[in-house]
Amino acid sequence: MRSWQGDGIFYGADYNPEQWPEQTWAEDVELMRRAGVNLVSVGIFSWALLEPAPGRFEFGWLDRALDLLHDGGVRVDLATATASPPPWLARAHPETLPRRADGAILWPGGRQAYCPSSPIFRERSLALVEAVAGRYAEHPAVVMWHVSNELGCHNVHCYCDVSAEAFRRWLRERHGDLDGLNDAWGTAFWSQRYGDWAEINPPRTAPTFANPTQQLDFLRFSSDEQRAQLRAEREVLGRLVRQPVTTNFMIGTGIKYLDYHSWASDVDVVANDHYLTAADPQAHVGLALSADHTRGVAGGDPWLLMEHSTSAVNWQPRNVAKTPGQLRRNSLAHVARGADGVLFFQWRASRAGAEKFHSALVPHAGPETKVFREVCQLGADLKALAEVRGSRVDAEVAILFDFEAWWGIELDSHPSVDVHYIDRLAAMYGALWRAGVTADIVHPSTDLSGYRLVVAPTLYLVRDADADALRRYVEQGGTALVTYFSGIVDEHDHIRLGGYPGAFRELLGVRTEEFFPLREGERINLDDGSTVDVWTEWLHPAGAEVLASYADGPLPGVAALTRNQVGAGTAWYVGTRLDDAATDRLVARLVTESGVRPAAAAPTGVEVVRRRADDHSWLFVINHTDADARLAVTGTELLGGARCDGELVVSAGEVAVLREQPAAEAD
Numbered sequence: 001m002r003s004w005q006g007d008g009i010f011y012g013a014d015y016n017p018e019q020w021p022e023q024t025w026a027e028d029v030e031l032m033r034r035a036g037v038n039l040v041s042v043g044i045f046s047w048a049l050l051e052p053a054p055g056r057f058e059f060g061w062l063d064r065a066l067d068l069l070h071d072g073g074v075r076v077d078l079a080t081a082t083a084s085p086p087p088w089l090a091r092a093h094p095e096t097l098p099r100r101a102d103g104a105i106l107w108p109g110g111r112q113a114y115c116p117s118s119p120i121f122r123e124r125s126l127a128l129v130e131a132v133a134g135r136y137a138e139h140p141a142v143v144m145w146h147v148s149n150e151l152g153c154h155n156v157h158c159y160c161d162v163s164a165e166a167f168r169r170w171l172r173e174r175h176g177d178l179d180g181l182n183d184a185w186g187t188a189f190w191s192q193r194y195g196d197w198a199e200i201n202p203p204r205t206a207p208t209f210a211n212p213t214q215q216l217d218f219l220r221f222s223s224d225e226q227r228a229q230l231r232a233e234r235e236v237l238g239r240l241v242r243q244p245v246t247t248n249f250m251i252g253t254g255i256k257y258l259d260y261h262s263w264a265s266d267v268d269v270v271a272n273d274h275y276l277t278a279a280d281p282q283a284h285v286g287l288a289l290s291a292d293h294t295r296g297v298a299g300g301d302p303w304l305l306m307e308h309s310t311s312a313v314n315w316q317p318r319n320v321a322k323t324p325g326q327l328r329r330n331s332l333a334h335v336a337r338g339a340d341g342v343l344f345f346q347w348r349a350s351r352a353g354a355e356k357f358h359s360a361l362v363p364h365a366g367p368e369t370k371v372f373r374e375v376c377q378l379g380a381d382l383k384a385l386a387e388v389r390g391s392r393v394d395a396e397v398a399i400l401f402d403f404e405a406w407w408g409i410e411l412d413s414h415p416s417v418d419v420h421y422i423d424r425l426a427a428m429y430g431a432l433w434r435a436g437v438t439a440d441i442v443h444p445s446t447d448l449s450g451y452r453l454v455v456a457p458t459l460y461l462v463r464d465a466d467a468d469a470l471r472r473y474v475e476q477g478g479t480a481l482v483t484y485f486s487g488i489v490d491e492h493d494h495i496r497l498g499g500y501p502g503a504f505r506e507l508l509g510v511r512t513e514e515f516f517p518l519r520e521g522e523r524i525n526l527d528d529g530s531t532v533d534v535w536t537e538w539l540h541p542a543g544a545e546v547l548a549s550y551a552d553g554p555l556p557g558v559a560a561l562t563r564n565q566v567g568a569g570t571a572w573y574v575g576t577r578l579d580d581a582a583t584d585r586l587v588a589r590l591v592t593e594s595g596v597r598p599a600a601a602a603p604t605g606v607e608v609v610r611r612r613a614d615d616h617s618w619l620f621v622i623n624h625t626d627a628d629a630r631l632a633v634t635g636t637e638l639l640g641g642a643r644c645d646g647e648l649v650v651s652a653g654e655v656a657v658l659r660e661q662p663a664a665e666a667d
């Protein structure tokens, strides 16, 4: 790993000078200095300009832009520029274009129109990386390299013949021989047995449900193909440059098909892009979840927020603008949760192109605007927070997350279309957020021994080793909560026999003999007053204590919530979809019983998170409510906006960061 941190918090944006006449560039740098911007990502979509014809490179404009930035003291995260191929590539090699499952070609004219398995794309893109890296390896402005951009955002699944060949190669690696593949895919079913590798295709549009393991393996393959591009570009950079390398992940914006837990080791800097779902009034909770997941992917280390928006985006149905103060709350929430850099898409709002209505640091209306004023304020805030750089976030709770479990649980022909992977994750996370408790979102193979509480929401697919690790964690004194439709299948999507929830049956001390999903909109009651919907199951306690049962619905009297003593620890199971109030009550009870402590006692809606270094800790307090908040905490407030004399008063919508000295007590 190459070290990537600067002397403070990075602050900046994607900067696309090629969209503007050069006269504008000087004003850009002047405004960047005014705003405190110290890092910009350059060249992300510049391939067509840098290589206007095959093998003919034109670097003059980029030379001038980088020199200007350097003279202005702005550092550069330089793109390999491979994110979107120029039109000449598809014209010369139409076979590089991706195909959908139904065979339709995805044409150039947008972006990312390439087949991820195309050897021609790979060769041309790496030639570009060689050229760019060769030219700018020693440029004094460049402090970081940015591979491609949001790999797999639009072209993650390609079903063309080139991809089919690559898929077969990948399957040989994974399964060894056809017997292995036939076993793993369960091809005795529906006359699917393969006698020759050439018979196997990606799961193209079929008359009915495609083989689920074929689908799952194709999703794994597709994530690996995108990762292979990252690794190939990184290999070139590894030879030619000495700066750290990153690429921007898309964790927590609904992007499902890239297994970032497996990609993290391929970058020096875990970087993420996050955009609020404007329609969601609680979008700041989703933001926190995304940040905590990014930190989990980064193994708890600081990470970089590569993109978010100063205000509205352009790609949601209704692109709601941020209210005054929201930009600051959003940005500092990422910092609270481990970001050591806050960047945006993009520096200056475009005049032309598909993203011209996307907000930026410099809006169409110019710098005399709410957005640019808030941008300058944020620059000052981040400067004041320089000392938190490198510190880590306190978390006593782990939530297990596995992209493969997400893929598996949402395949077709399952008991209910109302079971969604993110649903219970978000519900459990939301309850913790409201309780002021920070959680790490981690892969099930993570060492759990340091956590007081581990939550496994709808962990449908689980490997034996990971299920065993959870059992050992509980035996040794941990507290675990597992929710319905967990532990159901192994990594081949084969059912674990003997009763549900398969892999977790013994841990939880229950045995479910049949699922009873509810009808659309049907809501029933538990005997403790909670209501539930979507899911019920015919569960038999097998050692576990019953805490609540169904009062009505298809299974009156059957257990819905159980607790099992295992070794020195406790394993809880919730076999149904609790309403939000019941989820809050359950999580509050688990927090208390497992000894988890909130970062600070704060009113609901006031976000509290602690970062920690050897001698100091910092308490971030973000007031999302419209009332002033008072917290009984002491320390030195760093942003200069909040009073702290015996108690901290954080006004409605404001943010405070306290340096606590000595550091607040940890374990």
Ligand code: GLA
Residues within 6 Å of the ligand: 149, 150, 273, 275, 307, 313, 314, 345, 355, 358
């Ligand atoms: C992504 C991309 C950017 C831009 C933004 C718009 O994050 O990486 O190039 O398209 O979305 O929100």
